[in-house]
Amino acid sequence: MDAGRKDIDALIDLMAKLPGLGPRSARRAVLHLIKKRERLMSPLADAMKSVAENARECVKCGNIGTGTICDICASEKRATGEICIVEDVADLWAMERAAVFRGRYHVLGGTLSALDAIGPEELRIPLLISRVRDEGVTEIILALNATIDGQTTAHYIADELAGACTVTSLAQGVPIGGELDYLDDGTITAALNARKGF
Amino acid sequence: MDAGRKDIDALIDLMAKLPGLGPRSARRAVLHLIKKRERLMSPLADAMKSVAENARECVKCGNIGTGTICDICASEKRATGEICIVEDVADLWAMERAAVFRGRYHVLGGTLSALDAIGPEELRIPLLISRVRDEGVTEIILALNATIDGQTTAHYIADELAGACTVTSLAQGVPIGGELDYLDDGTITAALNARKGF
Structure with a gap:
């Protein structure tokens, strides 16, 4: 009993x-x-x-x-020449919800971190470099988080792939619907530096 | 695929x-x-x-x-003469964590509510009345939430059982560790009215 x-x-x-x-909300959920x-x-x-x-990680992109092989890598409708680099599957899902990118992805599985002893070998960076070489990739789009670790990783990848293909990154600036009054200084600085003709 | x-x-x-x-935290959890x-x-x-x-509601107490029959109703170690009335199984679990009550429970499954058309028949009130009659209950302890619906339900049950057995309810007052400055007026009023010799 x-x-x-x-x-x-x-x-x-x-x-x-x-x-x-936590324990309390778990009890409520149960x-x-x-x-x-x-x-x-x-x-x-x-x-x-x-x-x-059934779930498993795609051997190509993670x-x-x-x-x-995942749905996106297997799809013939997705452009093979463009690869969007993301930290995590959650970021890939966020990109897919925006439904604007029609190329393929590469999920790093984290960011480089000296503190946590995470080097390129712990991420899918070697695999990315061989993909760029083998798949005829013309453009790499860095969609890493705008954190210090994310940007360090972005710089590392850009250096590694210099000359092999075009490397771009998501634009930084004022978010749609964003109010200047509520934005941090870094975002305003980035948006001003990247200003464009109106 | x-x-x-x-x-x-x-x-x-x-x-x-x-x-x-929500959708966002569900994605993160998955x-x-x-x-x-x-x-x-x-x-x-x-x-x-x-x-x-395997889970099911105890036919006696809910x-x-x-x-x-649930573990508590089946246990011979629990006093049969005292029944603690709670709104919900979560409240029963909270009482059991305090590990101070050694009688049995009765889970109403909600509170009376004129707005939501919940009358005594929708709760386990008729079952409670027959338990009090059949099980030789001497004391009913009302452990309902200190909300308007909870207290309305408590008064209804006290009226129904008047004369059948002793009806008590949990004391109201300052919670252990509570600071007066952060307590609502209702609690302070209740604690003052129920003041006792020190």
């Missing part, structure tokens, strides 16, 4: 390991799931099982999919 | 239905799960499946367990 509560406690402990959930066990909990368990069994 | 991304999207949609998670698919995602899916299949 006691097994029931143990199962529920085990589930709460696992849920509490998700980012954004109670919600138990109340909706047929409509929500069983489908969620099945979906999770299926993704856990995106997540179900095959050895 | 496209099925992979669809599975992941379906999982994100389901995760976003959990309380405290990416985290995919990264830790063997250590976290598979065990979580299994735990969820198991709870979804607590969640795996049998027809």
Whole structure:
């Protein structure tokens, strides 16, 4: 009889390991799931099982999919000459939501970091360099986060690929809908330096 | 090939239905799960499946367990004469964490609410009245939330059980560690009215 509560406690402990959930919100989520066990909990368990069994990283770009090669790398509709470099799959998803880039991606899996002892070999940088050589890439678009580590990594990649192809990066400036009053000095400086004819 | 991304999207949609998670945090949680698919995602899916299949409400008190009768109702160590009335299973769990009450519980499953058309029949109030009659209950402890609906429900139950057994409720006052400066007027008023010899 006691097994029931143990199962529920085990589930709460696992849920509490998700980012954004602590012990308290995990308990709340589990109670919600138990109340909706047929409509929500069983489908969620099945979906999770299926993704856990099938999801894998694309051997070419590091995106997540179900095959050895991801949907984007396998698609014939995507331009092969342009590769957009992102830190993480979440960034790739953000780019795809904007639905403006029609080339392919390369997911680094992080940024260079001297503090955390993450060098080029720990990221997918060697793989990127061989892709640029082998796939006839003409342009690399750096879409790394505007953090110190992100920009260090961007400079490293630009140096490594100098001469092999065009290297560009996302423009920096005022975000759409952004109000100057709420922007940091760095963004305003970048936007002023990159000003263009109106 | 496209099925992979669809599975992941379906999982994100389901995760976003959990309380405290929106689309953005659901995406983040799913990416985290995919990264830790063997250590976290598979065990979580299994735990969820198991709870979804086995969890059920106790027919006596409404607590969640795996049998027809929950652990607490089945335990011979718990006093049968005292029943603590709570709104929700989460409140029962909170009482159990305090580990001070050794009687049994009755989970109402909500509060009376004229606005939402929730009357006594929608809650476990008729079941409570028959438990008090049949189980030789001597004291009912009202541990309902200190909200208007919670207190309305408490008064209704106290009226229904008047004469059948002693009805008490949790004391109201300054919480342990609470600072007067941060307390609302209602709590201070209640604490003053219920003042006791020092």
